[in-house]
Amino acid sequence: MDEKFDCIIVGAGIAGLAAAMILARNNMKFLLIEKGEFSGAKNVSGGVLWGSDLAKLVPEYWKEEDGGWERFINHRRLTFMDDQSTFSIDFKSSHFNETPYSGVVVLRSKFDRWLANKVQEAIDNSDFAIESFIATNIKVDEVLMENDKAVGIRTGEEEFHADSVIIAEGVNNLLTRQVGLQDDYVPADHLLTGIKEVIRFDQKVLEDRFQLNGLSGMSNEFLGYATDGVEGGGFLYTNRDTVSLGLVAGIKDMREKQKSPHDILNHFKSHPVVQDMIRGGEAVEYSAHVVSSGDKRVMPKELYKDGLLLCGESANLLMNAGKAIQGMDYAMRSGILGAETIVKAKDRGDYSARTMREYKQALADSYVMKDINNFQDAVHMLHSPQMFKEVPNLICDFGRKFFTIDNEPTKKSRELLSESIKEHSSYWDLMKLGFKGAKSL
């Protein structure tokens, strides 16, 4: 192939597919390359796709009988756990039943493949129906650079040329490192291993157990016992007839505490309250993938170069600030903004860093970088040792005391709380943490 593309996108995950959709709609000639057998074949997420950007890419996607998504979220739960108990903040509202949904649970092998079909439809309707395409089963070995400007990619012996390259390769960003935007070795400090089982139930059992109605779903995050003393947290999301049950665990912390992620997952699964949730289920897949923590210190030095942009988790765009684990929505928005910049560059005939810089600005003006910048303190707090040990233990201890009725004179809540604090932490530690918390949220 000697013809030049306007753009080559490396990686057909959510960032790459979102970018491709925008390019197709703007009649750009592009190549979207995926190393897996199909889009989603190599992707793992928790996972909930938060926000409503999906409706921009696939309008009224919820009307489709069997779309790529599993369930919409109208029930949120944040659970603190010790070895016996759970203490939850639980919020459910029919407000979240309205479309566009503000979050849908997805299984990537199905979702990405579905989204790729939508992108293919957009390509078919574009001016470059024949010349643009999605190529799977191809591993990109190198981004071709000329005078520090991206001019294409190499796979094996073959080269493909383009005016621009979007790297959307995911968190294990080898090409990002190759072009010099990330160090060759990235230390484990702000990276976690996500690990989960997909557990199947009879759909009726699942719906009754989690009080699901139609396609409504629940997301549950866990702090404390779930990670066996390691930095991170657990999650449970309801799919159509399965649940995704797993956790994220800090890699550096596992290294130092000599913990195995698969042991931690069994530890989490053996908790009595979790056992009640998954009783009778059958594991149908086990998976794992690295995720970023949301700490800005792990992010690449820059998001662009001449003729080149980084989208999605290639740029470590993911954050867990306590409210939700957001990564797929960041990928989607950054893919959209990246592609819009490429469209502008073509209009101007200028793919240099001067135009590419506008992507960085657009991302900075969007909720993605605004949230990442505004919630750094929350990320630090959530990843501080007290949050996955002392605090959940203290909260559960208080809960146990508060809810125990034992025909003895009942102590006032304040007294109970004070006992729990003394037992599991100190006022001084809590004051420090509370101060951090108040500042961060």
Place this chain on the structure above:
Amino acid sequence: MLNQVQNDKRLVQKKESIMKLLKLSERLGLVSYRNQAKSEIKPHIRVDTDICNSVCPHKCTTYVCPANCYTMDDDGKVHFQVEDCIECGTCMYACDQGAVDWNYPDPETGRGVNWNFG
């Protein structure tokens, strides 16, 4: 009365049919890999186990790898096999000794995963 309570407690405990905790080998049995029919595959990760077995103070890959690709023998030596790798990336960050040369598997000649759910 107290006996009655204890009996009830036992009944309740018996009623629970807890979900079996899976061994790692059982978990990996649920994973679909590529090119499984091929006897010879090109490893996508190269590990310089000489580094693991000489200077590394923690040998952490032997416990942080979710697929147990890194094992330690009775003499405390680290060995690596790529066949069960699920391409998560953990070892690339966990190893701070420069022993892990990580890459994605070749679609034709490598192993690697093919998620059914993901």
